[in-house]
Each structure stands twice: as C-alpha cells, then as structure tokens.
Amino acid sequence: MPPFEPVLLEAIGTPESHTLASYRSRGGYAPFEKLLAEKQPTEVIELVKSAGLRGRGGAGFPTGVKWGFLPKDHPGPIYLCVNADESEPGTFNNRILMEDDPHQVIEGTMISSYATRATTAYIYLRYEYPQAWDRLQAAIDEAYAAGLLGKNIKGSDFSLDIYLHRGAAAYICGEETGLIESIEGKRAWPRIKPPFPAIEGVFRKPTVVNNVETMACVSQIARRGPEWFRSIGVPADPENPRDPGSYGPKLYCLSGHVEKPGCYEAPLGITLRQLVDEYGGGVWKGRKAKAAIPGGISMGLMTEAEFDTPLDFKGPGTVGCMGLGTAAVVVIDETVSIVDFLHNSCRFFAHESCGQCTPCREGTSWNLRILERIRAGKGRLKDLEILLENGNAMGMMPGSTICGLADGAAWPIKNAINKFRDEFEDYIKRTNPEGWMVTDPVPALQIVGAH
Amino acid sequence: MSSPELKCLTPEMVAEIEALAPRYPDRRALVLPALHLVQKALRHVPLDAVVDVANVLGYPPAEVQDTLTFYQFFHQEKPHGTVRAFVCRSVSCALRGGDDLLEKLCSQYGIEPYGTTDDGSVTIEPAECLGACDFAPCVLANDDLLKNLDPAAAAAAIEAVKVRADQRSSAAAAAAPRVTEDA
Ligand code: FES
Numbered sequence: 291m292p293p294f295e296p297v298l299l300e301a302i303g304t305p306e307s308h309t310l311a312s313y314r315s316r317g318g319y320a321p322f323e324k325l326l327a328e329k330q331p332t333e334v335i336e337l338v339k340s341a342g343l344r345g346r347g348g349a350g351f352p353t354g355v356k357w358g359f360l361p362k363d364h365p366g367p368i369y370l371c372v373n374a375d376e377s378e379p380g381t382f383n384n385r386i387l388m389e390d391d392p393h394q395v396i397e398g399t400m401i402s403s404y405a406t407r408a409t410t411a412y413i414y415l416r417y418e419y420p421q422a423w424d425r426l427q428a429a430i431d432e433a434y435a436a437g438l439l440g441k442n443i444k445g446s447d448f449s450l451d452i453y454l455h456r457g458a459a460a461y462i463c464g465e466e467t468g469l470i471e472s473i474e475g476k477r478a479w480p481r482i483k484p485p486f487p488a489i490e491g492v493f494r495k496p497t498v499v500n501n502v503e504t505m506a507c508v509s510q511i512a513r514r515g516p517e518w519f520r521s522i523g524v525p526a527d528p529e530n531p532r533d534p535g536s537y538g539p540k541l542y543c544l545s546g547h548v549e550k551p552g553c554y555e556a557p558l559g560i561t562l563r564q565l566v567d568e569y570g571g572g573v574w575k576g577r578k579a580k581a582a583i584p585g586g587i588s589m590g591l592m593t594e595a596e597f598d599t600p601l602d603f604k605g606p607g608t609v610g611c612m613g614l615g616t617a618a619v620v621v622i623d624e625t626v627s628i629v630d631f632l633h634n635s636c637r638f639f640a641h642e643s644c645g646q647c648t649p650c651r652e653g654t655s656w657n658l659r660i661l662e663r664i665r666a667g668k669g670r671l672k673d674l675e676i677l678l679e680n681g682n683a684m685g686m687m688p689g690s691t692i693c694g695l696a697d698g699a700a701w702p703i704k705n706a707i708n709k710f711r712d713e714f715e716d717y718i719k720r721t722n723p724e725g726w727m728v729t730d731p732v733p734a735l736q737i738v739g740a741h
Numbered sequence: 742m743s744s745p746e747l748k749c750l751t752p753e754m755v756a757e758i759e760a761l762a763p764r765y766p767d768r769r770a771l772v773l774p775a776l777h778l779v780q781k782a783l784r785h786v787p788l789d790a791v792v793d794v795a796n797v798l799g800y801p802p803a804e805v806q807d808t809l810t811f812y813q814f815f816h817q818e819k820p821h822g823t824v825r826a827f828v829c830r831s832v833s834c835a836l837r838g839g840d841d842l843l844e845k846l847c848s849q850y851g852i853e854p855y856g857t858t859d860d861g862s863v864t865i866e867p868a869e870c871l872g873a874c875d876f877a878p879c880v881l882a883n884d885d886l887l888k889n890l891d892p893a894a895a896a897a898a899i900e901a902v903k904v905r906a907d908q909r910s911s912a913a914a915a916a917a918p919r920v921t922e923d924a
Contacts, residue, residue, distance in 0.1 A: 377869065380832060382873055382875055385872045394823060417814060437784070453764045456773065456774070458773060458812035459814040461869060464894050473765075475767075476769070493765075493770075546832070546836045546877075551877065583832070633830070637830075644811075
C-alpha cells in the first residue's frame with residue numbers, strides 16, 4: 291500500500307465509526323466549537339479560500355470563492371444545500387462517508403453554514419442510500435442532543451437546523467439548480483443561470499450548494515489547518531495565474547475490471563495507472579486494460595496509453611477528457627467491445643435526460659437508437675458522423691442546453707469514436723457487410739426491435 | 742383551512758406530513774416527502790392520493806401530479822411488489838454482468854423488466870448506478886443492498902428480503918388495526 295495516510299477515510303473500518311463518540315475521540319467537533327467561539331464567518335471563508343479547496347462534486351470550483359458570491363449583509367435566510375444525490379455512474383465515495391463517518395460530513399456542514407451565515411441546511415440525499423439516510427439521521431439526532439445543532443449553539447448567536455430531504459431516483463437532481471427545484475417540490479428542471487443560486491437559490495433566497503466530500507474536506511481543513519491541506523496535491527502553475535491548483539486528499543472510486551474495487555484516498559494528482567496498480571491490485575484476471583473512465587461516465591474515456599495522466603483537476607483535460615469529474619475511475623478490460631460501452635453510456639443519458647431542452651431530450655434518445663441499430667448489425671459508417679454531429683451540437687458548450695447533462699452525454703461519444711474509430715468501423719463492416727456504406731437515410735429504431 | 746374529505750391519507754399520515762412542515766418556508770416543498778410517505782404505505786401513489794396530498798398542502802392536484810410524473814420512482818397504476826428490486830445496469834455493473842443478472846432475474850420470476858409477479862410479491866426494475874459500484878453487480882431490494890451478486894444466487898437473496906418484508910408487514914398488521922380502504 292502506498293505511504294499516504296488516509297484522512298477523510300481515517301475511521302472507515304473502525305468499530306462504531308459512525309457514532310458521535312468515535313468522532314469526538316478523533317478530535318471531531320472541537321474545531322467547529324473553536325471557530326464558532328473565536329472566528330467571524332468571513333474569517334472562516336478566508337480559511338477555506340487559503341486552503342485552496344475546490345469542490346469535490348465534479349466541477350472543481352473553488353469552495354471559498356463560491357461562498358464569497360453570497361450577497362453581503364443579506365437579511366436572510368440563507369440556505370446551504372448539501373448535494374448528496376451522488377448518481378454519476380462509477381461514483382460511491384459520498385455513500386461511504388455518509389454511512390461510515392456521517393459526523394465528518396455534518397461538522398463540515400456546520401462550519402460551512404456558519405461561514406455562509408446559513409441557518410438551515412438541507413442534505414439532499416438520493417433515494418438509493420437507505421443506510422446513509424439512517425446513519426445521517428442518527429448523527430443529526432446525536433448532534434442536536436449534544437447541543438451542536440439548534441438555537442444559539444454553544445451559547446453563541448449562531449443557530450442551525452439540518453434536515454434530510456429524500457430524492458426520488460433522478461440523476462438530474464445532482465445538478466445544483468435541479469436539486470433546488472426538487473427540494474421546492476417541483477420537477478427537477480435545471481434553471482437558466484444567472485441568477486446563480488448564490489443570489490437566488492432555494493425558496494428564492496441566497497443558497498450555496500456543496501458536495502458531501504467537500505463538506506468532509508472542510509472539517510479536515512478546520513482540524514488540521516490550510517497549510518496541511520495545501521501540502522498535499524498539485525500546486526498551482528506559477529505561469530498560469532488562473533490555475534487554482536489541485537490541493538488536498540481526494541477520494542477516488544475504483545471499479546470495473548480491477549482486482550480490488552473500492553474507494554481509495556490519495557493525494558490529488560495520482561496517475562490513473564498508479565491507482566489501478568497500487569491500490570486496485572491491477573486489471574482483473576491478469577488481463578490488459580483497454581480504456582478507463584477517469585471521473586464518472588460523463589468525463590469520457592482514456593485509452594490504456596493515456597493511463598499515466600495525473601488525476602488532478604487539470605490532467606484528464608490534457609488527454610481530451612472533460613475533466614476530473616467525480617474522480618470515479620472505471621476500468622474496462624481488453625475483452626470489452628467499445629460499442630457495448632458506448633451503448634451503455636448512451637442508454638444511461640437517454641434515460642436520465644430531464645426532457646427540458648430539446649437538443650438533449652431528442653439527442654440522447656437518437657444517440658441510443660443509433661447505437662441500438664449498430665448493435666443490431668444495421669450500422670453504417672455514416673452513423674459515426676451523425677453521432678459526432680449530435681455530440682458536437684448538444685450541451686452548454688455549444689450553447690444549446692441549460693445544464694451540463696448533455697455535455698456529459700456527448701463526451702463519451704466524442705471520446706469513444708475519436709479514440710477507437712477503427713474498432714467502430716471494423717464492427718460496423720463486420721456486422722453489416724451489405725449495408726455499412728449506405729449513406730441514404732434509413733429507418734431507425736423500433737423497426738430493429740427494442741428490447 | 743377547511744379540511745376536505747380525504748380518500749387515501751389517514752389522519753396519521755397527514756400528521757406525519759404536517760410534522761415536517763416547519764422545515765420549509767413553502768408547503769410545496771412537502772410534495773416529495775408526502776409522495777414518499779404514500780408510496781411507502783401503499784406501494785404506489787394512486788390519483789386519489791395525489792388529490793389528497795394536494796388538498797393537505799393547499800396546492801392544485803395538477804401541480805402535485807406534475808411533480809410525481811417527473812420521478813419515475815413513483816408508481817401510480819398499481820402497487821409494486823412487497824419486494825421492489827432495483828437491478829443496476831450502469832457501467833460498472835454492466836462490466837461485471839449486470840445485464841445478465843437482470844435477464845436471469847426476470848426470467849426466474851417470469852416477468853418483464855419493470856414487471857411485478859402475479860402474486861404481487863416481487864417487482865424487478867432496471868436502475869441506473871446505485872452508487873455501490875465497488876460491489877458490482879448489485880441490486881437494491883427494498884432497503885437491502887445485495888452485493889456482488891452471482892445470477893445463480895440472486896433469486897435466493899431476493900427471497901430472503903421477501904421473507905423479512907412479509908414478517909414486518911404481518912407484525913405491523915398485528916400491531917395496528919387495518920385501515921379500511923373504502924372509508
Ligand atoms: S454501476 Fe452499478 S452500482 Fe454503480
């Protein structure tokens with residue numbers, strides 16, 4: 291095992307790690323009490339800014355800066371929403387934190403609420419995590435009983451309530467404004483921005499939406515200090531004033547074709563190959579890898595030759611992936627058809643598109659139908675062009691959708707076809723020897739039989 | 742507020758919903774919690790319940806229904822089985838035999854995906870990533886995560902969940918008088 295001592299996962303696997311007693315014995319909540327007694331909210335924002343913490347949910351936006359967007363001297367209420375709707379395929383680190391060390395998440399939520407002057411925090415938890423629900427609720431109850439939540443906490447003038455709010459199995463609720471709409475009791479249709487949630491969020495009040503792992507990082511920064519946090523990871527590029535760096539430990543989720551799937555904590559910047567070999571026990575069954583998803587399915591694909599790319603906020607982008615995303619690495623071995631992989635990806639997005647923007651709603655379902663046609667032995671080389679054309683036309687980047695779901699749907703298509711074009715062409719020619727060269731419009735979908 | 746006649750919701754359910762009201766500045770935020778409550782009790786959310794929820798919250802039924810239909814999670818036509826099994830079909834599970842698992846389970850129970858067995862005991866639904874990819878392929882059956890499932894052993898694991906669910910519901914039935922449905 292590599293020399294890095296886990297911090298966010300320090301208690302995982304120890305007995306009763308989910309209880310207040312265990313968390314206290316590790317030094318938990320003392321940092322919150324100290325900040326509450328000694329620091330002003332603005333100083334806490336500065337503390338988190340100086341640590342260089344970037345959001346762990348996928349976009350990597352600097353957390354302290356996000357907090358700084360809240361209006362000054364707002365009469366309130368201000369809300370904090372903790373995004374626990376973890377649903378990006380391949381991602382499960384939030385589940386582990388919430389199930390096995392919920393107090394670490396709760397303390398981060400308290401500190402963040404204090405910093406942002408939020409008096410109500412909603413933890414929006416996906417339906418599929420019943421155990422996390424029970425553990426979080428028990429932890430919240432313990433915190434109330436210990437006087438850590440409620441009115442005038444520890445004799446201060448700071449009051450905070452934390453409530454769990456349960457989702458209903460919709461991926462789009464992980465998008466921050468979709469999440470907000472969902473809390474409000476509506477369809478989770480993402481909002482047009484601006485206004486950003488910091489100005490007008492849930493119940494039309496200033497709102498911060500932060501990820502579960504980000505909350506855990508806030509707890510650790512408060513406990514160990516910003517210098518400790520900055521001593522881990524990849525420093526900002528001095529040549530590039532806009533690079534905020536990739537500081538701190540990160541929870542990498544490793545699954546798919548590895549010997550030891552699991553959630554591993556490592557400094558930001560570990561390479562994909564190190565992660566697979568040193569933590570994951572290598573590719574399973576002694577096989578070779580063909581490719582890997584670097585950070586959830588939306589981020590696209592790395593080929594085996596690209597495995598030495600560092601998994602920090604910048605690395606995946608240098609090899610054509612969208613970004614680090616959720617740092618969920620899914621390894622695909624050499625026996626897997628990339629056509630099947632892409633079909634799986636397209637099916638996911640066709641199912642999860644919320645239906646609000648036409649390019650995404652129609653685009654994702656057409657992409658799936660084309661992939662089904664290819665797999666049914668009716669593919670044409672032209673289909674690859676159509677898929678790429680769709681991929682380039684849908685998303686926030688081309689400016690045709692409200693949220694980034696479509697960009698995430700498009701990325702695996704673009705990466706898979708650009709990086710594995712030969713395999714697609716071979717497949718199409720082999721399975722459709724009569725028709726692969728046809729370029730006229732052809733009947734699609736249902737005719738081929740949906741199953 | 743005048744309290745209209747409720748067709749599905751019991752006074753206890755209304756009280757449970759009302760207990761959550763202070764958490765939100767707008768009663769509309771109670772829509773999802775209320776729908777969850779109904780689905781948990783009735784294993785589906787019939788239209789009558791939608792009207793009830795709307796009446797309790799003070800919103801038009803159309804708005805509650807609008808929200809409900811967005812989340813495929815809520816069944817409306819008929820109740821799901823005593824065991825509702827979500828079979829993950831997303832990438833990590835697919836790489837380790839998730840599609841196979843779904844097919845086997847459906848054929849063992851003689852139902853199509855999203856179907857329910859005739860005796861109303863088991864519903865099988867394909868699901869996207871359950872956030873348990875470290876245990877792929879996996880199934881969430883009621884509140885139990887069934888990990889690293891071998892297709893051959895999957896039905897037995899689901900049967901075990903069924904036994905527990907049956908025990909719970911007979912214990913609950915013994916403890917509480919049954920609410921008549923035609924009230
Ligand atoms: S892909 Fe099946 S649990 Fe994540």
